[in-house]
Amino acid sequence: MSTHPTGPIQITSPPKNRGEVPKDDSMVLQKNMIAEHFRQLEEAPQTRTPVVYTFVPGNLTELVRSFGALPVLPEINALQSGMRGKSRDYIAEAERAGHSEDVCTYVKCDIGQALAGNIGPTGTKLPKPDLLLLSYTGCYTFMKWFELLREHYGCPTVFLQVPYQGDGRLAPEHRAYLMEQIRTEVIPALENVTGRKYDEDRLRHYLSLSRQAEDDLVAVLETAKRKPSPIDAYFGAVYYVGPIFSAFRGTEDGVRYYHELRREVEERARAGRGPITPDGPLDEQRYRLVVEGPPNWTNFREFWGMFTAEQAVVVASTYTKVGGVYEFGFRHDPEDPLGTMADYCGGCYTNLNLPSRVDMLAHYVKEYEADGFLINSIKSCNSFSAGQLLMLREVEKRTGLPGAFVESDLVDPRYFSAANIKNRLESYLQMIDARRQGVGA
Amino acid sequence: MSRQEIVSWARSCYEDVRFEKPRAWLADHPERRAVGHLPVYAPKEIVWACGMLPVGIYGGGDQVEIIRGDAYYQSYICHLPRSVIELALSGRLDFLSGVLFPSTCDVIRNLSGMWQLLYEKIYVRYLDLPQIADPDLATRFWERELKTLADDLSEISGIRASDDRLRAAITTYNEVRSTMRALYRARGEAPWRVPTEEVYLLLRAAEVTPPDEFLAQARAYLAAVEEDTSRPKDRCRVIVVGSFCEQPPLGLIKTIERAGCYIVGDDFLLGSRLNQQDIPVDGDPLHQLAASLVRGAARTSVLYDPDPEGKPRLMPQQVRESQADGVIFAAPSFCDPALLDRPMLRAGAEKAGIPCIAFQYSENTGQFQQYRDQAGTFSDSIKLWGGA
Numbered sequence: 001m002s003t004h005p006t007g008p009i010q011i012t013s014p015p016k017n018r019g020e021v022p023k024d025d026s027m028v029l030q031k032n033m034i035a036e037h038f039r040q041l042e043e044a045p046q047t048r049t050p051v052v053y054t055f056v057p058g059n060l061t062e063l064v065r066s067f068g069a070l071p072v073l074p075e076i077n078a079l080q081s082g083m084r085g086k087s088r089d090y091i092a093e094a095e096r097a098g099h100s101e102d103v104c105t106y107v108k109c110d111i112g113q114a115l116a117g118n119i120g121p122t123g124t125k126l127p128k129p130d131l132l133l134l135s136y137t138g139c140y141t142f143m144k145w146f147e148l149l150r151e152h153y154g155c156p157t158v159f160l161q162v163p164y165q166g167d168g169r170l171a172p173e174h175r176a177y178l179m180e181q182i183r184t185e186v187i188p189a190l191e192n193v194t195g196r197k198y199d200e201d202r203l204r205h206y207l208s209l210s211r212q213a214e215d216d217l218v219a220v221l222e223t224a225k226r227k228p229s230p231i232d233a234y235f236g237a238v239y240y241v242g243p244i245f246s247a248f249r250g251t252e253d254g255v256r257y258y259h260e261l262r263r264e265v266e267e268r269a270r271a272g273r274g275p276i277t278p279d280g281p282l283d284e285q286r287y288r289l290v291v292e293g294p295p296n297w298t299n300f301r302e303f304w305g306m307f308t309a310e311q312a313v314v315v316a317s318t319y320t321k322v323g324g325v326y327e328f329g330f331r332h333d334p335e336d337p338l339g340t341m342a343d344y345c346g347g348c349y350t351n352l353n354l355p356s357r358v359d360m361l362a363h364y365v366k367e368y369e370a371d372g373f374l375i376n377s378i379k380s381c382n383s384f385s386a387g388q389l390l391m392l393r394e395v396e397k398r399t400g401l402p403g404a405f406v407e408s409d410l411v412d413p414r415y416f417s418a419a420n421i422k423n424r425l426e427s428y429l430q431m432i433d434a435r436r437q438g439v440g441a
Numbered sequence: 442m443s444r445q446e447i448v449s450w451a452r453s454c455y456e457d458v459r460f461e462k463p464r465a466w467l468a469d470h471p472e473r474r475a476v477g478h479l480p481v482y483a484p485k486e487i488v489w490a491c492g493m494l495p496v497g498i499y500g501g502g503d504q505v506e507i508i509r510g511d512a513y514y515q516s517y518i519c520h521l522p523r524s525v526i527e528l529a530l531s532g533r534l535d536f537l538s539g540v541l542f543p544s545t546c547d548v549i550r551n552l553s554g555m556w557q558l559l560y561e562k563i564y565v566r567y568l569d570l571p572q573i574a575d576p577d578l579a580t581r582f583w584e585r586e587l588k589t590l591a592d593d594l595s596e597i598s599g600i601r602a603s604d605d606r607l608r609a610a611i612t613t614y615n616e617v618r619s620t621m622r623a624l625y626r627a628r629g630e631a632p633w634r635v636p637t638e639e640v641y642l643l644l645r646a647a648e649v650t651p652p653d654e655f656l657a658q659a660r661a662y663l664a665a666v667e668e669d670t671s672r673p674k675d676r677c678r679v680i681v682v683g684s685f686c687e688q689p690p691l692g693l694i695k696t697i698e699r700a701g702c703y704i705v706g707d708d709f710l711l712g713s714r715l716n717q718q719d720i721p722v723d724g725d726p727l728h729q730l731a732a733s734l735v736r737g738a739a740r741t742s743v744l745y746d747p748d749p750e751g752k753p754r755l756m757p758q759q760v761r762e763s764q765a766d767g768v769i770f771a772a773p774s775f776c777d778p779a780l781l782d783r784p785m786l787r788a789g790a791e792k793a794g795i796p797c798i799a800f801q802y803s804e805n806t807g808q809f810q811q812y813r814d815q816a817g818t819f820s821d822s823i824k825l826w827g828g829a
């Protein structure tokens with residue numbers, strides 16, 4: 001899946017003085033963390049630091065880091081390319097090389113980027129992978145993506161099969177299967193490419209850091225239950241989940257970032273203020289919405305602006321759970337390193353079946369006292385999109401609220417129709433108004 | 442029975458979108474049950490060992506008008522699931538006691554969840570095929586999955602999948618597969634006598650009829666083919682790749698052959714032939730079933746290929762084995778597995794100097810002119826130049 005968001009920090013800052021973009025401390029912190037990470041990646045060939053490419057859902061960052069390796073998440077490269085206006089060319093490059101118009105645009109964007117010299121989001125060159133850790137967590141495309149990258153880079157690949165929660169739970173035998181794979185496949189592969197021995201104490205330490213950050217992230221996301229909500233749990237939260245979904249889970253930097261973020265958000269909550277959006281603070285909130293599906297990245301700011309213009313705030317989203325679902329109690333457990341990694345992988349949003357996804361959305365609508373919910377269906381993502389029309393009806397049935405359905409794509413700008421989305425959103429919000437006034441309820 | 446009668450029987454199975462054949466089988470004994478499965482692979486042996494008829498669900502092809510299915514799927518999702526939903530909502534699948542959804546792609550995976558939401562009383566199982574490189578661990582995982590399936594189905598049918606029943610089912614399906622291999626062999630040796638249309642119809646019949654009925658018909662067909670004295674025509678030999686899930690309309694298969702390309706290799710209905718060798722009947726049957734899939738499955742887009750050379754070598758190897766002249770990549774529109782694999786497979790073919798063409802179709806495609814032109818030109822270029 002998709003993504004993860006370590007977007008350009010400055011767009012979330014309110015322009016208080018003309019030309020001046022003030023930043024919260026957490027924003028500055030995140031920006032510096034990212035810059036430092038990409039600097040380390042650029043220097044990896046010189047410093048002989050091993051590099052492991054892996055996916056956001058089911059990423060084993062603590063384990064990778066315990067071997068002294070640096071993670072790279074190609075989905076993030078792709079979404080960043082989308083935000084920086086580069087994805088159109090990268091996708092065209094991949095299509096010229098024979099990739100179909102009909103498949104996931106993240107893959108094509110990433111392949112196009114690799115073909116064009118592999119320049120990362122901060123403008124520095126990304127190193128080649130020493131290992132592709134194919135964490136097969138809830139998206140078929142992952143398998144093909146790394147088969148394609150394997151051809152491109154000619155590097156070793158290790159496959160981690162994360163059994164899908166077809167029955168709505170991670171069966172004990174599936175958990176055991178995952179643990180065994182980590183022990184007998186993933187760890188030896190990491191030992192091979194890094195030349196280091198598995199160090200469980202170090203791993204436990206990183207897992208304990210993850211846990212602290214996860215506590216803070218959950219606290220941040222749950223502030224959206226307040227009115228007004230001090231955060232936007234979709235457009236704003238994609239920045240919040242950035243560090244924990246990627247290279248910074250299990251790091252001191254990650255802990256610091258979430259601690260600071262929580263402090264800021266709680267302060268905003270105490271002051272009764274809303275989130276800061278690219279168009280200014282959203283303190284007056286007329287609509288509280290739940291959103292399902294990834295955002296569009298090529299027109300991210302425009303997309304968000306449509307909500308802000310209507311004083312609509314997103315109070316919960318499923319997309320911000322693709323790299324881990326924490327709000328129902330799961331935390332990384334340093335006492336059970338392999339088991340906790342298995343639980344983590346199995347529980348990522350992409351790995352949940354449709355009934356569980358419907359339950360989660362209905363739960364959000366109720367718990368966060370939402371006025372409605374919206375599905376952003378992504379053209380080239382079957383993992384998310386197949387079945388969403390039925391999900392829409394099921395959530396409507398469970399909550400008694402009508403839902404909205406819009407369509408776009410992740411990083412292919414050809415499939416973003418602003419007028420269409422805006423119309424649908426406006427009509428939907430008008431419908432909510434009508435219901436409030438008891439018309440057509 | 443004449444060859445013509447056999448082909449008509451197979452065609453009637455193929456055209457039977459109300460599933461009258463399995464319904465008739467069920468009606469013979471009220472306690473019988475049937476279990477459907479989506480493409481690509483499902484362990485039919487287990488279903489059969491539980492006294493149930495495995496029924497392949499391959500959508501409605503070009504015969505079912507989509508009335509409700511489009512309300513369930515966006516336009517950018519392949520056609521198969523919407524026609525499967527159409528079949529279900531119109532009551533055509535109401536004879537099934539359960540449906541199995543193999544891990545073919547995310548569309549079929551999510552369809553399993555839709556079934557859970559729409560049909561709470563029907564048994565639904567998602568089958569996560571083994572993907573990892575370590576064959577022992579993969580076998581243990583898959584064996585355990587098979588055991589769960591066997592236990593669940595035994596409960597529904599009231600017939601326990603005992604070791605003896607499982608061995609008998611393995612023997613039966615070994616015969617089915619070996620007969621299918623014989624059909625493919627016959628076609629490869631003399632495609633002018635064994636048109637793909639006929640082989641395909643027989644394979645489709647195998648998806649909805651009890652194995653013994655298919656065996657009788659297919660064996661009779663093979664015997665009839667022996668009598669055929671037709672002469673070869675000046676056509677090239679091709680393999681068709683990418684059609685393992687949503688099936689091409691029959692008209693498209695005929696069009697390719699009539700345009701000058703004998704199909705001598707394909708991945709139509711691949712699930713029934715995924716196990717390439719006989720499964721041993723000694724030892725623990727569930728273990729043998731699991732180990733055979735892990736060690737002997739055909740290479741396909743729906744399974745991870747741990748061998749980095751696997752993809753680039755696959756087309757040259759298949760072309761060699763089928764003595765083909767070229768490859769036609771024919772994939773359903775919006776099909777992730779086929780379309781994501783295509784660049785890797787095509788690059789391997791082209792590197793080996795194998796001529797290729799590619800197109801997309803939908804199960805309900807009704808116009809074949811563009812395919813006729815493409816396949817015709819392809820065939821001419823191969824005949825003239827030995828390649829594109």
Ligand code: SF4
Binds near residue numbers: 003106107140
């Ligand atoms: S198909 Fe969807 S979930 Fe999979 S990689 Fe693409 S965007 Fe992510």
Ligand code: SF4
Binds near residue numbers: 520545548686776
């Ligand atoms: S045609 Fe392709 S995408 Fe569609 S269900 Fe089949 S495998 Fe999946």
